[in-house]
Amino acid sequence: MAYEDSYPAIRPIAPVTPRTARLLERLNRFPWWVIAVVLIALITARTIYLSETYLEAFRFIVAGLSVTMMTTLTAFLIALVIGLVTGMGRISQNILGRNIATLYVELIRGIPMLVLIFFIALVGVPTVVQLLNSFGHWLNALGFYSIAQPLVLLENKGVPMNVRAIIALAVTYGAFLAEVFRAGIQSIDRGQMEAARSQGMTYWQAMRYIILPQAIRNVLPALGNDFVSMLKDSSLVSVLAVRDITQVARLYAGQTFRYPEAYATLSVIYLSMTMLLSMLVKVLERRYHSHER
Amino acid sequence: MNDDGEMIVMRNVWKEFGTLQALRGVSLTVRQGTVLVIIGPSGSGKSTLLRCINRLEAPTHGEVWVDGQPVVADERKLPPLRAEIGMVFQHFNLYPHLSVLQNVTLAQQIVRKRSRQEAERIALEQLERVGIGDKAYNYPRQLSGGQQQRVAIARALAMNPKIMLFDEPTSALDPEMIKEVLDVMLMLAREGTTMVVVTHEMNFARAAADEVIFMDEGQIIEQGPPEQIFSSPRHERTQKFLSQIMV
């Protein structure tokens, strides 16, 4: 027939063996983009290494690495505490606690992070310092001199920008992590709390021994991802002139006008850290899931 | 215990969820060492009644007394009272992050303030009693449904409760596992444990119950010894319900 004649190219293909099928499936699933990322990283590393100017930029910028890491780590640890407390507050029976927690979360969520960082560092911290001063004067009047003295002497100028940056990041991320913890707690079957309480545990004992251990385990991957986000968002503290890698890169670019060197190197440093951390989170997550079975 | 041997007394208990009336004036008495079986259609308020006894649910109205003590709203008085009332749930509600042994020891340690050694000794004793002493170091997810429910029973027993409450303990189980759980419950009944059991296992009720209550729409419709309820129910609703579940 004419039809068949006109399509000689369609020949019966050999039946797909299970082995080839599996191979095709694997090729299909393989994360090719990872190879691209690794290639980019390698090429950039080579460029940095071979080029005098890139190497100089790299050396200059890397000096900010410890500030970036310290800021991120400290702020994240504080945010974990704020988040856990706020997350529990969000679902508590206590009207006051629940509303304060919700107010905090909603306020933070409705303001851009850059604005929050300015606000907390330059308005929030001075306000708190002032409040502590007044509290110190009040204690002084009551005669608690030893407790009052450090509070009275506290000065807004005395709070370094690094500390303000950490406070700003922690307060901002505390609200995000609160939602993570809240979801984690709410994902635990109601029967768990009921079983614990039927045994005579108090609400807090049930939280501590039954609910939180399960909830926290469930949210570990989410927390890992938020840590990666925070590492990236820590670049925002450069607006406070904190000398993290972003700020140092900006200084370098400003002095030398070598923009490609400064910002390509900066990007690659962030990318290496976030990729590495993301992979770590994935590995931990997979290990946790295989442990489940 | 109070003089009359009354372990549980409910007087005119009402429970409303919004506009829904789950319990409408329930009164009952459970004497020490007796077994009360509660039957009734789904949604008739059986679970709510059980949960009002240890105040997992707060009655809207009425009084509950356990072992001569009023079960009141005071949050500080509730934990010690609840520790005296073991509860076994339809879906076991074991603590999945803890081993079987830890499931049974945890509340002993933090509520009963027993030392770890003592709690573990008692836990192993109770696990042995329900026939799964060899699973102490496994995790709940490694056990069959029947075994998990027996762990849940051991967990409740380890607190040395004065009363055991069972809320449809076998209805989430595969048929072949129902007997192993009922056998444990029967053993407890024969040993004189005060029990309130919501179940549709008629053979268990016949063998173990001192009294059977039939509930419908939040009220006790009929109550009496098992032979009477099952063989010659007086109320039409009881007859209809029994004919439905006997088929």
Ligand SMILES: Nc1ncnc2c1ncn2[C@@H]1O[C@H](COP(=O)(O)OP(=O)(O)O)[C@@H](O)[C@H]1O
């Ligand atoms: N926490 C709750 N909130 C709202 N309604 C409830 C709640 N618990 C039970 N109910 C309702 O109360 C009625 C009685 O429920 P339940 O005691 O569980 O019945 P049973 O155990 O006999 O099936 C049902 O209509 C149920 O939907």
Ligand SMILES: [Mg+2]
């Ligand atoms: Mg029920």
